[in-house]
Amino acid sequence: xxxxxxxxxxxxxxxxxxGRAEFVVVTGRRRVGKTALLAAFANSKRALRFTAFLDSExxxxxxxxxxxxxxxxxxxxxxxxxSYGSWEALFQTIGALARGERLLVILDEWPYLAxxxxxxxxxxxxxxxxxxxxxxxxxxxxxxxxxxMERDILDRQAPLYGRRTGQLILQPLEIADAxxxxxxxxxxxxxxxxxxxxxxxxYLLQFHDSQNLWANLRxxxxxxxxxxxxxxxxxxxxxxxxPRLYAALLRAMAQGYHQVGQxxxxxxxxxxxxxxxxxxxxxxxxxxxxRQPVTPRRKQRSWGAWHLxxxxxxxxxxxxxxxxxxxEFGEAERLIQEVVRPGxxxxxxxxxEELARRHMHHLSARQAIPFWPEEVGSWWSxxxxxxxxxxxxxxxCALLGxxxxxxxxxxxADLDALQAKSRTWLENEKGWDVWLALFSRSGFSPTxxxxxxxxxxxxxxTPDDVVGEGR
Numbered sequence: 001x002x003x004x005x006x007x008x009x010x011x012x013x014x015x016x017x018x019g020r021a022e023f024v025v026v027t028g029r030r031r032v033g034k035t036a037l038l039a040a041f042a043n044s045k046r047a048l049r050f051t052a053f054l055d056s057e058x059x060x061x062x063x064x065x066x067x068x069x070x071x072x073x074x075x076x077x078x079x080x081x082x083s084y085g086s087w088e089a090l091f092q093t094i095g096a097l098a099r100g101e102r103l104l105v106i107l108d109e110w111p112y113l114a115x116x117x118x119x120x121x122x123x124x125x126x127x128x129x130x131x132x133x134x135x136x137x138x139x140x141x142x143x144x145x146x147x148x149m150e151r152d153i154l155d156r157q158a159p160l161y162g163r164r165t166g167q168l169i170l171q172p173l174e175i176a177d178a179x180x181x182x183x184x185x186x187x188x189x190x191x192x193x194x195x196x197x198x199x200x201x202x203y204l205l206q207f208h209d210s211q212n213l214w215a216n217l218r219x220x221x222x223x224x225x226x227x228x229x230x231x232x233x234x235x236x237x238x239x240x241x242x243p244r245l246y247a248a249l250l251r252a253m254a255q256g257y258h259q260v261g262q263x264x265x266x267x268x269x270x271x272x273x274x275x276x277x278x279x280x281x282x283x284x285x286x287x288x289x290x291r292q293p294v295t296p297r298r299k300q301r302s303w304g305a306w307h308l309x310x311x312x313x314x315x316x317x318x319x320x321x322x323x324x325x326x327x328e329f330g331e332a333e334r335l336i337q338e339v340v341r342p343g344x345x346x347x348x349x350x351x352x353e354e355l356a357r358r359h360m361h362h363l364s365a366r367q368a369i370p371f372w373p374e375e376v377g378s379w380w381s382x383x384x385x386x387x388x389x390x391x392x393x394x395x396x397c398a399l400l401g402x403x404x405x406x407x408x409x410x411x412x413a414d415l416d417a418l419q420a421k422s423r424t425w426l427e428n429e430k431g432w433d434v435w436l437a438l439f440s441r442s443g444f445s446p447t448x449x450x451x452x453x454x455x456x457x458x459x460x461x462t463p464d465d466v467v468g469e470g471r
Contacts, residue, residue, distance in 0.1 A: 028170030031202025172199030254317025401437035
């Protein structure tokens with residue numbers, strides 16, 4: 001199932017239409033949809049798509065040789081054991097096929113292809129420099145494992161460094177696009193599902209809109225033989241040494257520890273310097289980020305707060321990793337009823353806050369707020385916390401917001417509390433134009449709606465607004 005990715009398709013199409021040799025690198029997390037994107041892009045083009053898997057060098061060369069031979073001589077199938085004999089001969093054949101007519105070659109899962117041959121990147125570099133860069137080839141390498149992509153292509157010391165003409169880093173889908181995987185779900189249900197699966201197409205495909213959320217979780221997550229149950233462990237083992245230590249850090253952040261000292265202690269690290277090194281590795285993989293409070297003035301960076309970027313890792317760290325024994329002994333239903341359900345609204349609330357922050361860019365794009373945020377995040381200090389803070393400092397404009405995932409409407413008291421915190425946030429700064437926004441699962445009291453109707457600097461938003469933006 002392929003949904004949206006219009007911007008990425010347009011970027012690839014521009015490279016294809018350039019009329020010159022192109023070397024494009026596509027990276028992104030496992031299950032983010034790289035293969036589906038490239039398949040959609042290759043449709044109706046003169047193209048060779050090859051997906052590598054774990055195999056010997058001879059096996060990889062033989063399989064890719066068969067694919068190239070099919071393009072070279074479609075009327076004469078290659079013998080079962082056909083091979084060009086060397087990587088250089090194979091790439092030279094590709095160059096000949098791209099000499100007079102545009103040819104798209106996609107080598108998907110490059111890390112698997114290169115893993116069987118440490119000299120493959122050097123061979124490709126040589127043939128690219130000698131032949132391919134003078135052809136009509138659009139070569140696209142795709143891979144999930146950042147360590148291998150950096151070793152072969154992205155690092156300054158990499159054999160293919162400097163050859164790429166374009167790069168796409170595929171990000172998870174926005175919630176409006178994710179909702180198209182489950183069109184029968186309401187906006188509220190979609191926010192709850194997004195708190196589990198995020199915008200990862202490979203995760204979203206495990207859920208069915210013919211089942212409610214809890215039935216989906218029982219079937220797709222709280223069962224030891226499922227893909228989602230095993231996915232985080234596979235992710236850590238394939239990308240990292242010492243996966244146990246990284247899992248401990250992820251669990252600590254999932255359970256609400258965010259200051260580096262707290263994270264280190266909860267994860268069992270003896271000092272925060274060591275923990276920071278491991279956190280930096282997780283950050284390089286796009287799994288965590290270090291956040292700084294958004295303030296009226298730019299301030300010198302502090303230690304900040306560490307947060308998980310992936311909703312499913314947050315879910316897994318809360319309710320799968322700590323309870324693997326219970327799940328594997330068949331006690332998933334008891335876990336859901338006694339542990340997960342009582343803490344569910346609070347858990348979803350964290351994702352609701354993040355969705356509110358992401359929604360700032362949609363508000364700006366449709367000019368619901370008359371400024372373009374240069375920075376979006378949250379604010380915290382010893383004096384309090386604000387869930388959403390978006391600023392454009394040169395124009396002295398800001399939007400501050402609170403997000404609540406609860407079963408009662410937000411009231412005037414919530415607005416009054418936000419106004420009080422906004423005065424603290426300003427830190428005696430003068431001349432700022434400040435908008436306030438409330439994001440509520442359960443709507444707003446009539447009195448609050450009346451008050452907002454008379455003030456254009458106040459915004460009220462619900463899941464229908466956030467999920468429906470572009471749905």
